[in-house]
Amino acid sequence: MSSLADIPLTRIDGSFDTLGDHRGKVLLVVNVASKCGLTPQYEGLEALYRRFKDQGFEVLGFPANDFGGQEPGSNTEIADFCSVNYNVSFPLFAKADVTGLEKQPLYAALTAEMPMKQGDAAAWREKLRGYGMTPTEDPEVLWNFEKFLIGRDGRVAARFSPAVTPDDMALVGAIEVELAKAG
Incomplete structure (x- = not known):
């Protein structure tokens, strides 16, 4: 089985990438959407990135239209937004x-490596049911803005539900712990 680092990825501009190209960094992989109630988390994600990038941290945003059609745009429209x-x-x-x-x-690979998430996923599922939606169950991603923290060693260190905001101390603390580890 190949590692997370070997999985081919495509950047929003069409260029090739892998997590291996970010080797030795702490990564926060987030599925994002432009028309979601959680879309303002982009602001917090950018703030986290700017705060920690000089210490070897990157946020990697993966637009997805899986939940309520909340990312309908093209790659160009998403990048512009x-x-x-x-x-x-x-x-x-x-x-x-x-x-x-x-x-x-x-x-x-991410959901196989870390099938359970931190944060109040049960309450989030109930909220979705209240809107007449059928939420996913673990190990699937629950909604937009779910977060996977990958350590410098290339392994998933933590997974956070969409309700865990970028300024949540559980997330910030986990990032700081991973940044403190040797590469």
Whole structure:
């Protein structure tokens, strides 16, 4: 089985990438969407990126239209939206599925490596049911803005539900712990 680092990825501009190209860094992999109630998390993600990037931290944004059609745009439209509305400077990747049979290989590997998430996923599921939606169950990604923290060693160190915001001390603390580890 190949490692997370070897999985081919496509940047939002069409260029090739892998997590191996980010080797030795602490990564926060987030599935993002432009028309979600959680979309303002882009602001917090950019703030985290700017705060910790000089210490070897990157946010990697993966647009997905899996939940309520909340990322309907093309890659160009998504990149423009992120730049204009949130001044996003962290890497964005091509739109692709993060759930179901067609999920991109990276998300298949991430959910296999860390099937459970931190944060109040049960309350989030109840909220979705209240809106008449059928939420996913673990190990699937629950909703937009779920976060996977990957340590310098290339392994998934933590997984956070969409309800865990970028300024949540559980997330910030986990990032700081991973940054303190040797590469």
